[in-house]
Amino acid sequence: MLHRLTALAWASLVSIVLLMSPSASAATLGALPGAASLFAGNAPELGVQEGQLSPCPDSPNCVASQNADADHAIAPLSYSSDRDTARETLLKVLTVVPRTRVVEQTNDYIRFESSSRLLGFVDDGEFYFPAEDNIIQMRSASRVGESDLSVNRRRMEQIRLALQDLGV
Template identity: 55%
Template sequence: MVFAGKRPSNLGVSNGQLAPCPNSPNCVSSQSADVLHKIAPLTFTSTPEQAIANLKKIIESLPRTKIITESQDYLYAEFKSALLGFVDDVEFYLDRNANVIQVRSASRLGQSDLGVNRKRIETIRAKFS
């Protein structure tokens, strides 16, 4: 069974911002103001180009992951859960002004994700730093 749902239409960067999280608890974003959804952006000391290349390698090393969109300042990947094939949309935006990579990870379907999106970003952060 695959619970993919439709790819959201609000993905991408608009005026330096990733899409806001919905009210449901199954989303985290480094650009969110509220405690429920807030997560720290990824920080780096390398060049921005090295940082995004490093991030891409990490994403590609993770299981059930597919990079859908890629540019010099943006990566969008789909992550599938092992058991039922739920799809999460995960975005990374290289914010050159702040010298960080903004992140957003959101479940496509359902309400609770049992903390999966937050854990995923923290796993990526650990490999990234």
């Protein structure tokens, strides 16, 4: 009789597969039933409320340029061009960030999702363009788990460097 695997049993199975077969790929794991949905988590309610992005949870897998303590804080992005140019350039940069897709955009807000290559963990990122400043507030957090090994911080800093390289 087949039983459904619990999340813990599933994670153990994936670990065993990876240990037994170092050449296991995302395609191999993706063929296992429920692999993508197990690690993707559910999309949180995000957005701008009263000019602020949501604060980070207590877990270390989040960075934010607003409402953040020292462990979660990241500087906002600054730009010297006009807001529309900065926004369009940021959208172009996001098209080359691996496994990333824009899921929502308005004149002053961009939301994206990035997934990990191997197990499909999903991180949610946001950019907010306040009208009165030449800055872009940002936030990026993992949907599930405790640690992200600083992936969210590195991704946002790489986006910062790309915008700087493009002269925005």
